[in-house]
Amino acid sequence: xxxxxxxxxxxxxxxxxxxxxxxxxxxxxxxxxxxxxxxxxxxxxxxxxxxxxxxxxxxxxxxxxxxxxxxxxxxxxxxxxxxxxxxxxxxxxxxxxxxxxxxxxxxxxxxxxxxxxxxxxxxxxxxxxxxxxxxxxxxxxxxxxxxxxxxxxxxxxxxxxxxxxxxxxxxxxxxxxxxxxxxxxxxxxxxxxxxxxxxxxxxxxxxxxxxxxxxxxxxxxxxxxxxxxxxxxxxxxxxxxxxxxxxxxxxxxxxxxxxxxxxxxxxxxxxxxxxxxxxxxxxxxxxxxxxxxxxxxxxxxx
Amino acid sequence: xxxxxxxxxxxxxxxxxxxxxxxxxxxxxxxxxxxxxxxxxxxxxxxxxxxxxxxxxxxxxxxxxxxxxxxxxxxxxxxxxxxxxxxxxxxxxxxxxxxxxxxx
Numbered sequence: 001x002x003x004x005x006x007x008x009x010x011x012x013x014x015x016x017x018x019x020x021x022x023x024x025x026x027x028x029x030x031x032x033x034x035x036x037x038x039x040x041x042x043x044x045x046x047x048x049x050x051x052x053x054x055x056x057x058x059x060x061x062x063x064x065x066x067x068x069x070x071x072x073x074x075x076x077x078x079x080x081x082x083x084x085x086x087x088x089x090x091x092x093x094x095x096x097x098x099x100x101x102x103x104x105x106x107x108x109x110x111x112x113x114x115x116x117x118x119x120x121x122x123x124x125x126x127x128x129x130x131x132x133x134x135x136x137x138x139x140x141x142x143x144x145x146x147x148x149x150x151x152x153x154x155x156x157x158x159x160x161x162x163x164x165x166x167x168x169x170x171x172x173x174x175x176x177x178x179x180x181x182x183x184x185x186x187x188x189x190x191x192x193x194x195x196x197x198x199x200x201x202x203x204x205x206x207x208x209x210x211x212x213x214x215x216x217x218x219x220x221x222x223x224x225x226x227x228x229x230x231x232x233x234x235x236x237x238x239x240x241x242x243x244x245x246x247x248x249x250x251x252x253x254x255x256x257x258x259x260x261x262x263x264x265x266x267x268x269x270x271x272x273x274x275x276x277x278x279x280x281x282x283x284x285x286x287x288x289x290x291x292x293x294x295x296x297x298x299x300x301x302x
Numbered sequence: 303x304x305x306x307x308x309x310x311x312x313x314x315x316x317x318x319x320x321x322x323x324x325x326x327x328x329x330x331x332x333x334x335x336x337x338x339x340x341x342x343x344x345x346x347x348x349x350x351x352x353x354x355x356x357x358x359x360x361x362x363x364x365x366x367x368x369x370x371x372x373x374x375x376x377x378x379x380x381x382x383x384x385x386x387x388x389x390x391x392x393x394x395x396x397x398x399x400x401x402x403x404x405x406x
Binding site: 017019036037038042047050051052053054055077079080081 | 303321323326327328331333335337350351352379381382383
């Protein structure tokens, strides 16, 4: 397949910073940043706690083109305070989404890399997350698809896990993770017997990209490569429109989730879930490459 | 957090139309913003750092930077999360290169 617009493939999405991801995924030279560094205040909450902030408060927003389509895009920087959503960080994303309602771009891309709310900012962060959720749904109701790309070191957890699931679709890499409470949160609250957050293999079997793809939580599993995320997003936008919101669809999804809870709720590990899904050798799943796993999923009973 | 302010004499560089930003405020790392300053042969630096009490080391690293690079005419802002002197030097070089890279 041909990556267009002078794009150079071969960059690990996981290793890249948020700004590098934007350069690598969007059409070359097309990104125009909104609220560039120095034009927006740094977090007053972090300053009050005597902590240095970041010029962009850990998220970069702007307009660009993707394969010639007009997109609005936000990229979270997981290396700054775990990609956490503080007041300014959240306001930037909400503003971008509201702009999407007014401008009706071809799509909105959220490059999610976040542990969720920035606890230092407490209620301001929580409110910001809820505003993002509302704004994502408003954008979708306006007929603009919102894609979540998940493949950074922080994954999509907490409120940003919910935001990702509110999007039209999620593209995830094997390295990506998606869940509500993070592994360390579960261990802290429920004890190590409930969940051993140091067991990285277990963490990925329960929250990782392959598991989420097999479960149908993510539309696409892509390689850990910015080119793969780019192509995955382009393919999705080529083949999907944004459907009208409907109560019927919502009820069907709710029913599906309830059935899933009954079917898998007692399991302790992805291995058990995969066996139940019909995977003949579940212990092999973590070793499969992306293409083999996609083929395996295609062969599973519906 | 500690706030530090420095001014160093430095050889004038080209005036660039851009603001350069590199690095991330992550553990052991820092972000550096470089834009055009007011005085052609001065490099003015403002630092916010999570590590207190390292003013002398900052001074030494930045003095070395300003002596060996055409950093005159720049205004530099740093947000630091405990980067080592070696990392600071490398990032300063990277940020200045980026700033001067598109100079006309």
